Amino acid sequence: MEKSIRGKAFVIGNNIDTDQIIPAEHLVYNPSDPEERKMFGRYALCGVPPADSGLPEGNIPFVRENEYRSDYQIVIGGKNFGCGSSREHAPLAMAEAGARVVIAEFFARIFFRNCINGGYLIPYETPESLMEKVATGDDVEVDLEGNRLVNHTRGTETALTPLGEVLPILEAGNVFEYARKAGMLE
Amino acid sequence: MGMTITEKILAEHAGKERVDPGENIWVDVDILMTHDVCGPGTIGIFEREFGKDANVWNRDRVVIIPDHYIFTANEQAHRNIEILRSFVKKHGLKYYYDPDFLQSEGMPSPYADPTRTSYKGVCHIALPEEGHTRPGEILLGTDSHTCTAGAFGQFATGIGNTDAGFVLGTGKTWLKVPPTMRFVFEGELPPYMMAKDMILAIIGDIGVDGGTYRAMHFDGDGVHRLTMEDRMTLCNMVIEAGGKNGVVEADELTRQYVQERTARAGTPQNMRFHKNDPDAQFIFEKVYNLDKLEPMVAKPHSPDNKATVSEVKGTKLTRAYIGSCTGGKISDFVAAAQLLKGEEVRIPTFVVPASTEVDAALDTEKLDGKSLREVFRDAGAIIGPASCAACLGGPADTLGRLNSPEEVCISATNRNFPGRMGNKQAQVYLASPLTVAASAIRGVITDPRELVGSFV
Structure with a gap:
């Protein structure tokens, strides 16, 4: 894993559920098909109500209409990010659009697990809410060694909770690579 | 421990x-x-x-x-x-x-x-x-x-x-x-x-x-x-x-x-029965008295946005939906039929059995000599084939999907975050099949106790 990831921040609120991350009507595409997989990037976070999309201003889409990639690499949410269904299409869609890191006060369990085991996104938790400290479009950098978020636009720094026991799986790439390294898979 | x-x-x-x-x-x-x-x-x-x-x-x-x-x-x-x-x-x-x-x-x-x-x-x-x-x-x-x-x-x-x-x-x-x-x-x-x-x-x-x-x-x-x-x-x-x-x-x-x-x-029949040990540890404990609970809803747009039915009664609805893994079992339809028997729904009301076994039971379960299917049909409900259907929205041609932002639906399903049943502006109230049936009859959110004759 690299030492840091720098990009533009995209801020959304509490309880962003999987239907907002990727609405169910788009789940007809097969993520195992490389061409169809791109469609998940196109619709990533399109279910977030417009007023809540790209805070604090709102009305900023994560992916512009008819595009497949987002301008934003670091997604920042509040509490209970990724609640709702078990669909792995959720972290996959965000990653397909170009997101690398998702930061939240805490995650819903299955979404967190999917991020790690599938190796889609680095899910960082924060001891305190970042929603007042970062605005959509800020130039931010996630320091993976120092476990902190540096906001270059505002000249501020915030601590992130170390990834702890799931770090080895993220470092390996996904749960299969982790299991191979640990001798559990051939 | x-x-x-x-x-x-x-x-x-x-x-x-x-x-x-x-x-x-x-x-x-x-x-x-x-x-x-x-x-x-x-x-x-x-x-x-x-x-x-x-x-x-x-x-x-x-x-x-x-x-x-x-x-x-x-x-x-x-x-x-x-x-x-x-x-x-x-x-x-x-x-x-x-x-x-x-x-x-x-x-x-x-x-x-x-x-x-x-x-x-x-x-x-x-x-x-x-x-x-x-x-x-x-x-x-x-x-x-x-x-x-x-x-x-x-x-x-x-x-x-x-x-x-x-x-x-x-x-x-x-x-x-x-x-x-x-x-x-x-x-x-x-x-x-x-x-x-x-x-x-x-x-x-x-x-x-x-x-x-x-x-x-x-x-x-x-x-x-x-x-x-x-x-x-x-x-x-x-x-x-x-x-x-x-x-x-x-x-x-x-x-x-x-x-x-x-x-x-013809599947395996092995079963292992477990109990909590007397000194098992719980991180949280809460006791509820069922006599003190009231019929509940979750208001838009979150399953924890709770209210008693009496707090929101009279809320105008455009649709009612009974189905899904949460509210589409045969006992759910038996309960709904108790209220819908001899009544007519005032809003489009969808009845979607969870499984084909439940669908078949709509014909074999009877209420005063009428099958549940007859009860629902006579009440004017739309009966669909067994499936997840509109519980999670799905493709635009899914039966019962909320395609318009104007829809206000009372539903026996499980989740009401924005867009769950289709349009992200549509409003979904989660409730029991009994409350959904009572509300379908009146066209507004209705406490099943108001149709009190049905419970004697």
């Missing part, structure tokens, strides 16, 4: 004497379930990691139940069924429930007779019906409502495609042992209330994140008096509080149900 039911099941499947909350363990999985939405992705990951010629870990322990996008003209949805079919054929999987009526392009004509199709409908209801739920086992499924099966005294939870691909190849997964919350219900459920009201009360109290990373154990005489279907409703919505699994201690009723279903299906 003693262990809880969840800890005991996990310890047994990890080959350990004991496990403690917070511990990460590798466990052997008994049953892996997938469906048409997550199956193709799971199969793709399995083949990528283990090779195109690899065998699944155990062909008798993989259960595939297409249920989500069946009654749609969507081409990719049809293609996904084909992917499942060819995987099942290639691996000789024993338990697959094919929508055999789905053969060509366009909107499929549903099964003509629900008793004569291999298709079963919603996975969480078909799993127990077809003999795949057993006390003491670990069931994992690529669907968040897999937690429903905790009603049978087992550990059941939802997983993603990657985890499912791993289990498909190895029969194993890693799990963090959850601490257990205990919810005790005392007394008896009044006739105007349902298990749905109990779980909406809990979610309203602890919030949509109140059970995150935790097991939720439903206990007390008020729970053990419930039918298996009502226990399923409780465990089904554990995920709406963020819970990892729900559990009800298996008792004589559980044993009877499982024995009957496994015998009919």
Whole structure:
């Protein structure tokens, strides 16, 4: 894993559920098909109500209409990010659009697990809410060694909770690579 | 220190004497379930990691139940069924429930007779019906409502495609042992209330994140008096509080149900009954008195946005919906029919049985000599074929989907975050099938107690 990831921040609120991350009507595409997989990037976070999309201003889409990639690499949410269904299409869609890191006060369990085991996104938790400290479009950098978020636009720094026991799986790439390294898979 | 039911099941499947909350363990999985939405992705990951010629870990322990996008003209949805079919054929999987009526392009004509199709409908209801739920086992499924099966005294939870691909190849997964919350219900459920009201009360109290990373154990005489279907409703919505699994201690009723279903299906009959140790530790405990609870709703746009029905009564509605793994079981329709008998609905009202077995029971269950199907038809409801249907929106041509931002729907389903049933501005009130039926008759949110004659 690299030492840091720098990009533009995209801020959304509490309880962003999987239907907002990727609405169910788009789940007809097969993520195992490389061409169809791109469609998940196109619709990533399109279910977030417009007023809540790209805070604090709102009305900023994560992916512009008819595009497949987002301008934003670091997604920042509040509490209970990724609640709702078990669909792995959720972290996959965000990653397909170009997101690398998702930061939240805490995650819903299955979404967190999917991020790690599938190796889609680095899910960082924060001891305190970042929603007042970062605005959509800020130039931010996630320091993976120092476990902190540096906001270059505002000249501020915030601590992130170390990834702890799931770090080895993220470092390996996904749960299969982790299991191979640990001798559990051939 | 003693262990809880969840800890005991996990310890047994990890080959350990004991496990403690917070511990990460590798466990052997008994049953892996997938469906048409997550199956193709799971199969793709399995083949990528283990090779195109690899065998699944155990062909008798993989259960595939297409249920989500069946009654749609969507081409990719049809293609996904084909992917499942060819995987099942290639691996000789024993338990697959094919929508055999789905053969060509366009909107499929549903099964003509629900008793004569291999298709079963919603996975969480078909799993127990077809003999795949057993006390003491670990069931994992690529669907968040897999937690429903905790009603049978087992550990059941939802997983993603990657985890499912791993289990498909190895029969194993890693799990963090959850601490257990205990919810005790005392007394008896009044006739105007349902298990749905109990779980909406809990979610309203602890919030949509109140059970995150935790097991939720439903206990007390008020729970053990419930039918298996009502226990399923409780465990089904554990995920709406963020819970990892729900559990009800298996008792004589559980044993009877499982024995009957496994015998009919020819599936294994082994059962392991676990109890909480007297000194088991709970991270949270709350006691509810059923006599003091009232009919509940969750207002838009969150399952924890709770109100009593009396607080929101009179709210104008455009639609009513009874169905899904939460509210589409036969007991849900029996309850709704009690109110709808001899009445007429004022708003479009959708009745969608969860499974083909439930669909067939709409003809065999009678109320004063009329079948439930006749009751619903005479009341003016629209009856659809068994499927997940509009509970999760789905493709635009899905029956009952909320396609307009103006819709205000009262629904017996499980989730009402923005866009869950279709349009992201549409409003969804979650309620029990009884409250949905009462509200359909009046066209506004209605307390079932107002139709009091129905309960004498």
